[in-house]
Amino acid sequence: MSLNTIDELRDEIDAINLQIMHLINERAILVQKIGIAKQASGVNRFDPERERDMLDRIAENNKGPFQTTALQHIFKEIFKAGLEIQKDDQKEKLLVSRSMKSEDTVVSFGSAYIGGGSMQLIAGPCAVESYEQTAAAAREVKKHGLSFLRGGAYKPRTSPYDFQGLGLEGLKILRKAADDYALKAVSEVVSVYDLETAAEYLDIIQIGARNMQNFDLLKEAGKMNKPILLKRGLSATIEEFIYSAEYIMSQGNKEIILCERGIRTYERATRNTLDITAVPILKKETHLPVLVDVTHSTGRKDLLLPAAKAAMAIGADGVMAEIHPDPATALSDSAQQMDFSEFDDFILELQASGLLRMKETV
Numbered sequence: 001m002s003l004n005t006i007d008e009l010r011d012e013i014d015a016i017n018l019q020i021m022h023l024i025n026e027r028a029i030l031v032q033k034i035g036i037a038k039q040a041s042g043v044n045r046f047d048p049e050r051e052r053d054m055l056d057r058i059a060e061n062n063k064g065p066f067q068t069t070a071l072q073h074i075f076k077e078i079f080k081a082g083l084e085i086q087k088d089d090q091k092e093k094l095l096v097s098r099s100m101k102s103e104d105t106v107v108s109f110g111s112a113y114i115g116g117g118s119m120q121l122i123a124g125p126c127a128v129e130s131y132e133q134t135a136a137a138a139r140e141v142k143k144h145g146l147s148f149l150r151g152g153a154y155k156p157r158t159s160p161y162d163f164q165g166l167g168l169e170g171l172k173i174l175r176k177a178a179d180d181y182a183l184k185a186v187s188e189v190v191s192v193y194d195l196e197t198a199a200e201y202l203d204i205i206q207i208g209a210r211n212m213q214n215f216d217l218l219k220e221a222g223k224m225n226k227p228i229l230l231k232r233g234l235s236a237t238i239e240e241f242i243y244s245a246e247y248i249m250s251q252g253n254k255e256i257i258l259c260e261r262g263i264r265t266y267e268r269a270t271r272n273t274l275d276i277t278a279v280p281i282l283k284k285e286t287h288l289p290v291l292v293d294v295t296h297s298t299g300r301k302d303l304l305l306p307a308a309k310a311a312m313a314i315g316a317d318g319v320m321a322e323i324h325p326d327p328a329t330a331l332s333d334s335a336q337q338m339d340f341s342e343f344d345d346f347i348l349e350l351q352a353s354g355l356l357r358m359k360e361t362v
């Protein structure tokens with residue numbers, strides 16, 4: 001066969017490639033239409049029976065030279081690509097997605113707000129231990145012109161024998177300390193049963209990492225008239241995190257704040273691995289504010305400042321950090337909470353870096 005003949009055959013192949021491409025794209029448009037109809041009627045995207053049907057038809061009609069199994073393999077890849085397109089289309093239709101709402105969601109609390117270009121720092125003790133301890137932290141938070149006080153009342157602890165938090169008493173203490181210093185109160189709720197009561201005492205209800213896929217809790221939180229701070233699960237992908245936020249929003253609650261808090265990896269130098277690029281990804285794919293919890297992600301005091309700077313530089317809407325009047329005696333997370341002089345330095349350094357721009361305070 002001459003070289004000229006090869007060129008001619010290749011020309012024919014080029015033309016066929018284009019035809020296949022056009023046909024595959026035409027097919028994809030039909031698949032997209034089916035995907036939209038399936039979503040509207042709540043039917044699963046994946047339909048193995050339909051796929052089996054099509055593969056059987058290929059077997060019946062195949063005249064070679066390709067073996068049926070080779071062709072079926074190619075077609076299965078086309079089905080898979082079709083499913084991906086349907087999935088992408090459905091993701092774009094999520095209520096939390098940027099494609100459904102291009103403007104940033106801003107959650108406002110009177111004169112303070114989270115999202116939309118402000119930089120908020122939420123600080124407070126890991127756990128509410130006493131009024132004195134919580135009020136001391138509140139005083140510090142206020143001293144720096146910050147607006148949000150955090151403090152755990154219901155503590156999801158790895159061991160059932162560790163301090164579990166003061167529960168309702170803790171919520172009452174947090175509320176009083178926040179009111180005494182004109183601050184907004186943030187605390188975690190771990191059970192559906194505590195949501196209503198907690199809402200009476202809190203300005204923001206946190207759903208923690210361990211409950212990110214507690215779908216009942218997410219759905220009930222979605223019915224509350226209170227902003228929800230949703231933390232990323234310990235081993236959750238960004239996609240799973242976004243779907244969890246969708247669970248909340250699908251029930252009507254539009255005030256959702258996301259929080260990257262580090263994920264579990266093989267790395268042991270830090271408590272978790274701070275997935276810093278999750279911040280711009282979440283900001284791009286959703287319209288929700290995104291915070292970074294520097295305490296739980298690093299678990300190391302010496303990394304709080306660089307992690308906070310990174311969070312701010314990469315576009316986070318705020319940072320969460322834990323402070324305690326005497327971290328050594330703290331009932332939980334004693335190694336990673338800042339004492340007040342460390343917190344002073346932390347704030348000063350952030351302000352000096354020019355990254356901490358607090359537009360409004362309460």
Ligand SMILES: C=C(O[C@@H]1C=C(C(=O)O)C=C[C@H]1O)C(=O)O
Nearest residue numbers: 031034045046047050051079082
């Ligand atoms: C397009 C559909 O959805 C999926 C994609 C298919 C395809 O690419 O042909 C087939 C079945 C489903 O897994 C469908 O159900 O027809």
